[in-house]
Amino acid sequence: MGSSMMGARIRRREDPQLLRGEANFVDDLKLPGLLHAAILRSPHGHAAIKAIDLSATRAAPGVVDAFCLADIWPENPPAIPVLVGVESMLQCPQYPLAGQRARYVGEPVAIVVANSRAEAEDALELARVEYTVLPAVVDAQAALHPDAPCLHDSAPGNICARWTQATGDAAGAIAAADIVITERFKMQRYTAVPLETRGILATPDAVSGELTIWVSGQWPHTARGITAAMLGLEERRVRVIQPDVGGGFGVKAEIYPEDVLIPLAATRLGRPVKWIEDRREHLLGIAHSREMTFDMELGLRRDGSILGLRVTIISDHGAYLRTLAMVNPSLAATGLTGPYDIPNYSAEVICALTNKSVCSPYRGAGAPEATFARERLLDVAARQIGMDPAAFRLKNLIPPEAMPYATGLTSVEATVVLDSGNFPAALRQALLLVDYDGFRARQAQARSEGRMPGLGICMYTQLAAVGPHESAEVRVDGQGNVTVVSGAAPGGQGTATSLAQVVADQLDVPMEKVRVSFADTARIPFGTGTYASRNAVMAGSAAMMAAKRVRAKAAQMAAHLFECSPDDIEWQDGDARIVGMPGKSCSLANLAQAARPGGSRPEGMEPGLEIRHYFETHAVPFSYAAHLAEVEVDPATGGVKVNRYIVVNDCGKMINPMLVEGQVVGGIAQGLGGALFEELAYDSDGDLLTTDLFSYRLPGTLDMPNVEISHLISPSDLNPLGVKGVGEGGAIGSHGAIANAVEDAIAHTGARVHQTPLRPSVVWALLNAG
Amino acid sequence: MTVNGRQLCAAVPGRRSLAEFLREDLGLTGTHLGCEQGVCGACTVLLDGRSVPSCLVLAAQADGCTVSTVEGLADGDKLHPIQAAFWQEHGLQCGFCTPGFLMTVYEFLLSTHGPTEDEVRRALAGNVCRCTGYQNIIKAVMAADLMWER
Ligand code: FES
Ligand code: FES
Numbered sequence: 001m002g003s004s005m006m007g008a009r010i011r012r013r014e015d016p017q018l019l020r021g022e023a024n025f026v027d028d029l030k031l032p033g034l035l036h037a038a039i040l041r042s043p044h045g046h047a048a049i050k051a052i053d054l055s056a057t058r059a060a061p062g063v064v065d066a067f068c069l070a071d072i073w074p075e076n077p078p079a080i081p082v083l084v085g086v087e088s089m090l091q092c093p094q095y096p097l098a099g100q101r102a103r104y105v106g107e108p109v110a111i112v113v114a115n116s117r118a119e120a121e122d123a124l125e126l127a128r129v130e131y132t133v134l135p136a137v138v139d140a141q142a143a144l145h146p147d148a149p150c151l152h153d154s155a156p157g158n159i160c161a162r163w164t165q166a167t168g169d170a171a172g173a174i175a176a177a178d179i180v181i182t183e184r185f186k187m188q189r190y191t192a193v194p195l196e197t198r199g200i201l202a203t204p205d206a207v208s209g210e211l212t213i214w215v216s217g218q219w220p221h222t223a224r225g226i227t228a229a230m231l232g233l234e235e236r237r238v239r240v241i242q243p244d245v246g247g248g249f250g251v252k253a254e255i256y257p258e259d260v261l262i263p264l265a266a267t268r269l270g271r272p273v274k275w276i277e278d279r280r281e282h283l284l285g286i287a288h289s290r291e292m293t294f295d296m297e298l299g300l301r302r303d304g305s306i307l308g309l310r311v312t313i314i315s316d317h318g319a320y321l322r323t324l325a326m327v328n329p330s331l332a333a334t335g336l337t338g339p340y341d342i343p344n345y346s347a348e349v350i351c352a353l354t355n356k357s358v359c360s361p362y363r364g365a366g367a368p369e370a371t372f373a374r375e376r377l378l379d380v381a382a383r384q385i386g387m388d389p390a391a392f393r394l395k396n397l398i399p400p401e402a403m404p405y406a407t408g409l410t411s412v413e414a415t416v417v418l419d420s421g422n423f424p425a426a427l428r429q430a431l432l433l434v435d436y437d438g439f440r441a442r443q444a445q446a447r448s449e450g451r452m453p454g455l456g457i458c459m460y461t462q463l464a465a466v467g468p469h470e471s472a473e474v475r476v477d478g479q480g481n482v483t484v485v486s487g488a489a490p491g492g493q494g495t496a497t498s499l500a501q502v503v504a505d506q507l508d509v510p511m512e513k514v515r516v517s518f519a520d521t522a523r524i525p526f527g528t529g530t531y532a533s534r535n536a537v538m539a540g541s542a543a544m545m546a547a548k549r550v551r552a553k554a555a556q557m558a559a560h561l562f563e564c565s566p567d568d569i570e571w572q573d574g575d576a577r578i579v580g581m582p583g584k585s586c587s588l589a590n591l592a593q594a595a596r597p598g599g600s601r602p603e604g605m606e607p608g609l610e611i612r613h614y615f616e617t618h619a620v621p622f623s624y625a626a627h628l629a630e631v632e633v634d635p636a637t638g639g640v641k642v643n644r645y646i647v648v649n650d651c652g653k654m655i656n657p658m659l660v661e662g663q664v665v666g667g668i669a670q671g672l673g674g675a676l677f678e679e680l681a682y683d684s685d686g687d688l689l690t691t692d693l694f695s696y697r698l699p700g701t702l703d704m705p706n707v708e709i710s711h712l713i714s715p716s717d718l719n720p721l722g723v724k725g726v727g728e729g730g731a732i733g734s735h736g737a738i739a740n741a742v743e744d745a746i747a748h749t750g751a752r753v754h755q756t757p758l759r760p761s762v763v764w765a766l767l768n769a770g
Numbered sequence: 771m772t773v774n775g776r777q778l779c780a781a782v783p784g785r786r787s788l789a790e791f792l793r794e795d796l797g798l799t800g801t802h803l804g805c806e807q808g809v810c811g812a813c814t815v816l817l818d819g820r821s822v823p824s825c826l827v828l829a830a831q832a833d834g835c836t837v838s839t840v841e842g843l844a845d846g847d848k849l850h851p852i853q854a855a856f857w858q859e860h861g862l863q864c865g866f867c868t869p870g871f872l873m874t875v876y877e878f879l880l881s882t883h884g885p886t887e888d889e890v891r892r893a894l895a896g897n898v899c900r901c902t903g904y905q906n907i908i909k910a911v912m913a914a915d916l917m918w919e920r
Contacts, residue, residue, distance in 0.1 A: 011857055018865030019853040021800015021840035025866065028799035118785065195804045195812060195900045196866045246802070246866030247900050279805040492864030492901050658860050662902060666863060669903035693809035693898070701891040701904045730903075 005501035005511065006721075009658040012497045013511075023244040026199035026216045027276045034201075035064060037265055037275040038120035039258065040110040040127050041284065042102035045136035045355040045686015046149065049100055049109065049129060056126035057112055062119030065269055066127075068110040069097040072264065078230035080255050083222075083323045084412040086330065089161040092152045092353060094320035096230070096260040102131070103151055103319035104357050105687055106284025108257045113265050113273055136355040136686035140293065140316040143352045151319060151353045160321055161351040165333040167408030168344035170299075173308025177299030181381045185373045186755040187735070189291035189316065190678040192362045192670070193698060194491075196246020197282040198256065202263040203272035212239045213263050216246070218253035218489050219529030224521045226255045226323075227263055238263075242519035245491030249670070249731075250361040251287040252491065253531040255323050280691045287360035288680050291316040292332060294373035299344075304387050306396045308344035311336060311373075315351045318358040326351075326412050328359065331366030331463065334411040336374055339423040339461050339624055341398045345409075355686035361531070363670060363731040364462070371460040375736040376753065379457075379743065389457055389740075390431055397423040397459065413466045413532070414620040419724075420714040421624050426648040427459060430626040433646050433708065439630070447748060452633040453643075454745025457626070458737035464623040464651065464725035465537035468616060471526050472542035474503060474550045475610035478596070480589030482507060482514045484546075487527020488539035489519035493663065493727060495535045498655040499543045502721070506547035508574040509588065526614065533623075533725025536655055538615055541719040546613035554609055557591045560602045621716035623651040623724040627668075627733035631741040638764030640676055640742055645705045647733070650712040651726035657711070660726050665707045667730020673699040674731075675738035677757050771832055773798070774842030782829040788822075789813045791829035792839060800840040800869045804898065811897030814870035815839050821877045840869035843876065851918035852876060852910075861910035863901035871897050875911050879918060887912065 017023050054066045069077055079093035098107050110127055114120035135149045142148055143158040151158055174180055201214040211233065217223055220240040228235040245252065258275055266273040277285070293314040299307040315329040333347040364371075382392035398405050400422040407416040439455050446453050471487035484503050488495055496516040504511045517523065528538065551571075558576035559566040562584065570579045577585035588609075594600075597607035630644035647664055654660045677697045681689045690696040715722030735756065742763065743753040751766040771778055773796060782791055787806075792798040792815070804812035806825045813825045816838040843850040849857065852875050862868045871894065878885070878893040885893070890911045891904075899907060 012860065014865070015857045015862060016849065016853075018862055018868055019840075019849060019856055019872070020844055021798070021869045023800075023865055025799075025802070027803070028793075030797075118783075193900060194864070194866075195810060195898065196802070196864065197804075245864060246804075247864040249900075279807055492862075492866075494863070662860050662863060662906065665903035665905050666901045667903075670900070692807045693805045694807065698810075698898050698900060699903075700898060701894045701908070704904045706905050706908075707903065 060123035140352040166346035170346035173344035174299035192249035194247030197277035202266035289362035456741025465534040470538035533727040542615035652724040671734030789824035855914035859910035
C-alpha cells in the first residue's frame, strides 16, 4: 500500500470556500421567521436581586418573549453540571439565569426575544431590576481571607476545592537540599478571544419534532447531552450541528447559560431563535483562564541537580464552577515537573472563588501557567547557583534512556507518563540554531552600548490528546466515493484535510474521492469533539482504523467474487485483484456495489462497504518542545520587541507538517499576547475594565516575529498513526520563553520578573524601581 | 450604490451599518463581524476603492458609493491571485479574519509593487488574526505580489 499522503504538505480542502466568503458560520445561517435574542446582564460584581420587572420590555415594539429565572423555574432550576471533578470539590453551580444573587458582571439575568436584534437590545433597556449591591471580592488571595465576602454558602471561605498532588518526598528532599530557592510567580487572567464570538441558532422542527441547534462550539455531542438534560428533553429529539467555527481554542468547549436559554426560547416560541454574542459580551462572559499564583520552593544540590519541588497553587475560578472547572488547576499541578527529572514533588492546590467571570480551559489548560512558573523558577535557580540557564536545564532534563518516564502523577484527564522523546536533544538543537554562545557575546556587546537584548529558554511537555474515544465512519458508495463522518468538531485546524490524507492512504484512492464531515449528532451517535490537541491522535486514529477495516472488508468481498481466499487478494491503484493474475481486477466502486444489501456476500458479512470505528483509549501521548525567544527591551519606554523565535518541536509523526507548523506559530502568538499585554483586568468592584479589543489588545502583525521551526520525530506507540497532538504547544511554551527573555534582557539592572503581562509600563517600572 | 459591480437601490433604517446591510439585506455574508468596535478588521470592505471597517460605516453613508466585498474577488471558478496565494501559503486557519485581510491586501497591492516584509506588516497592522500568528499571511502577500499581474 502506498503511503503517499502521510507526512505530505497538502493544501487545505477547507480553504476555497473560506477564501471566497462562502463559508457558513452560525451568524451566516438564515431561516424563515427567525427571531433574535438579547441577554440582560448583571452590571454588578456582586448583588442581591430583589425584583425583576419585565413588563415594559414585553410591551416594547417587536418583542415576542422575555423571561427571567423565576418565570421558567420557580424552584429547582437545572444547574450546569461539572463533568470532571476532584474529591474535595464543592458545589457552586451556575444556573441558566441568576436567581436571587448575581456574582459577576455580565452574568445573565433575563432574556428578550424580538423580531430583530436591534429591537431586542432596545427592549433590554426597559427592564427594571432592583439590586442590592453586596461587597465584591476580586482577588483570589483576598477571597481566602476570613473577612472576605462569601460567594456561595456551600463553599465557606470561598474555597471550592483543595487537594495535594505528590510524588516522592518533597519535604524531605527540600530539608536535605544544599540550596533552597523560594519564589512566587503569578500569571494574569487572560483568554482565547477567538475572532468569531459565540453564537447559537436553535429551531424546532415541526415535521420531525426535533430541536436543531447550530452552535459555534467544540463538542456537539456533549452539548446535546447537557442541553437536553437541563431542558428535560429526550436526547434523541435534540440535534446539535456545528457549522464553520471561527476559532475556539478551548473556550467553546463549555456549556454557557446561553446554550440552554436559546434552545429554551426556540422551544417556547416554536420558532427559530438566534443569538450572536457581541464582543463586549464575549469578554465579559467567555470562559476566562490562566489566573494562578505559584508559591514555589526548589531544593538543589550544590552541583545543580534538582532534589525536590514544593508548590502551593492558588487558582482563581471566578464566580461558579462549570463543566471543566477543575481541568486547569489539575493539569497545572500535574504539569509542573514537565520534562525534568524531579523525583520529589508536591503541590497543594487551592481553588478560590471570586466575583469575576467563570474560568475554564484555554489552549494549554494549566500547562502554560505551570510552564511559566517552572521555567521562571529554573532561571532564578540557575542564576543563584551561578550556572548557565541552558546548562542547568540540560543537567536536569529527563535523559532519553529514562523514557518512557512515569511521573507518578495523575490528573483529572490522565496518568502522566511521558511516552517518548529526547528532551536534551531538542534543547541542544535549539541552542545550536540560535548560536547560543554567540548570543551571549552579542548581548555583552549590546549592553555596553546601552541596549538590552535578552534570550529566554523554555521547555515544556504537553498532554497531547485525551480519550476516552473518538468516532469515525468510513463508507464507500457505488460510485467509488468515500465518505468519512467524524465525531471531531474542528474550528480551523484543517482536520478535514488531514483525515482525508489518512483515509486516502488506507484505501489507496485519490484524496478528491474522500469527503469528510464533522460535528453533527444526527450523523454519528457518539463523538467527543475538538479540544486537548486531540484531533490528529483521536479522530485521525479512528478514521484510519475505520478505513483499514473497510479495506479488509473490501478484500473479503473481492475474494468472494473471485472465489479465492482473501489472502490471495492484492491491491493495485485502489483496485483488488488476485495475486499473480493481473488481468482480473475489481474496483472499489464495484466492490461497494456488490456489497449492497440484497446481494451475494460471504457468510456472516454485514451489507455495505462501511465501518463505524471507535478509537478508545485512556493512555495519552505527550509532545514537547524547546522554545527560545530573543527579545530587545527599549530602556527608554520599557517596550519589548520579540526579534527571533526558535522552536524545536516533537509531536511524533506528522500527518501534514504544514498544518502542524501553522498550529505552532498560531499558539506562539497567543502566548506572546499573554506574556506581553493581554489581560482581563477588573476593578475592585468587580467591573471588567477590558471590554473591547482596544483595551484587550490582541497581537498584530507588528508584534509577531517569524518563527523558525524544526522537528524531532519520536513516534508514539499509543496510537496506530504514531502521532501526538500539537495544537496547544505553541501557547504553552511562548508565555514562559518570552517572560524569561525579558528578564534576561533586564536582569543586569537587578530587575526581576514575577508576573505578567510585561507591558511597556510594567517593564519601565521594573527598570526604574529603586 | 454599486456592490461588486451590481447597481442597487434600497431604503435602510438610519442605524443599519454597512456591514449589516451587506450581510442581512444583500446576503453577502463573507464580510464578517469580529468586534463591531472598529478594531479587528474582519469587516473590511472597499468603499470607493479604500478599505474601511464596514461595522463603523452606516449603510446610508455609502449612498452613491462603490462597494467591493470578498465575494467579488474571484473570477467565477478562478480564485483571485491573492486568494490563491493565501491557499498556497496556508495563510488561514479558521478563515474568519480572511475576507478582511484579502480586501486590505487587495487595496495595498494595487498601489504597491514589490513591497518589503516590513511594509506588508505595516499595511496589515489594522487586521487581527487570532489563529495564524501572521507568518503565513505575510508570506501569502509576498507571493501574491508576484502572482498578481496588475
Ligand atoms: S468588526 Fe469591524 S473592525 Fe471588527
Ligand atoms: S484564521 Fe482564524 S482569525 Fe485568522
